[in-house]
Amino acid sequence: MNEIAFVVDSTADFPENWSSPIDIYRLPLRVRVGGTEYRDGVDIDADKLCLFMSEGHDVSTSLPSFEDIVSLFRSIQNKYRKVFVLTLSQKLSGTFNAVRMVIENLSLKNFVLLDSKGVSGKIFYVLSRLISDVMNGKNVSQQSVERYGRDxxxxxxxxxxxxxxxxxxxxxxxxxxxxxxxxxxxxxxxxxxxxxxxxxxxxxxxxxxxxxxxxxxxxxxxxxxxxxxxxxxxxxxxxxxxxxxxxxxxxxxxxxxxxxxxxxxxxxxxxxxxxxx
The missing domain is CATH 3.30.1180.10 (Hypothetical Protein Tm841; Chain: A;domain 3)
Known part of the structure; x- marks a missing residue:
């Protein structure tokens, strides 16, 4: 069993060519264009969405599907001693609460849920600090997330x-x-x-x-x-x-x-x- 992994949702934006020394998994939110639903980063990317928006299509978003959350968490629950799940801010989305329900319902004792209190590049910055802590043997907690958010x-x-x-x-x-x-x-x-x-x-x-x-x-x-x-x-x-x-x-x-x-x-x-x- 490996030691540590992180899960972030698809609103986290990573710099080009960045790589992590620790396993990271992406949980896709959903993007609806007209009557068609896509998984962010899986079925649709920035170029495709920009084209849709330039054509005047109605665009909206929704939480990761329950099935996607369960499927990902089930696939990794026995691979790691601990999995930290870092979501976008609760002020911006219900993703945190959706993930919490799955963790509780599946009794995933080795999963730790964290609110990044950010989105996009701010999630990346906080994640980078947390990865550095793990590599240096330090504890990861919501308190450290909030401290790095202030930095x-x-x-x-x-x-x-x-x-x-x-x-x-x-x-x-x-x-x-x-x-x-x-x-x-x-x-x-x-x-x-x-x-x-x-x-x-x-x-x-x-x-x-x-x-x-x-x-x-x-x-x-x-x-x-x-x-x-x-x-x-x-x-x-x-x-x-x-x-x-x-x-x-x-x-x-x-x-x-x-x-x-x-x-x-x-x-x-x-x-x-x-x-x-």
Missing amino acids: CEMFFLLGSLNHLKKGGRVGKLSLHLGKLLHLKPVLRLDRDGEVCKAAIGRNDQDALEKLTKLVKAFTEDFPEYVLYGGYGSMKMKEKLTEILSKFPKCDGIARVGSTVLAHTGPDVLGVLVGKAF
Whole structure:
């Protein structure tokens, strides 16, 4: 029996060519396009979803299917001494609770469920810290997840807030949404995993500059840092490259996955900056 494995859901975005020293399994959320349902990262990828959205198809998401959760967990339950399951924030999805029900119903004593209180690159950063802890013989707990969440910031820009509004993932923006729809806010995830406003740009270029300043402020507080970027459409990759060029290093770039894109729209870019470890 192997020692440790991790399970993350498909909203976790990994940098290209990144590899883990510990086994990692992906649990796909579901993306519905019109009347057809796809498993994120299995039956649909970012390119395919961007094409569907450009064609005007209605897009929505739902939790991983009960069958997918059970099938994955059953297949690995006897392979590892302990399996840590790290999900996206409970503030953004019911995935955590769906997974908890399966773990309880199947009496999976060696499974430990953790709320990342994040999504996308923030899950990756927290996961990387947890893997480092395992490799160094340290304990993994919800407390360590939350501590690592405080060691990073994820800022992002959207071409439009309409997808976020339609999907109901507006978080703490709800009180200001009507006004923000006509501006260019720089968004971030707070410590509980909710979307909130970090700054307001007058236009696209001003928003890019404000996001860059926010990241630079973090790097001044933590001279030893890691920096990752993420993007949806290829148009946004160009803008992301412009931001990242302002910094002496970049530790990786990820393509945002289908479930996240369904709520942000294709025109999304983000920068994750965290304390080095």
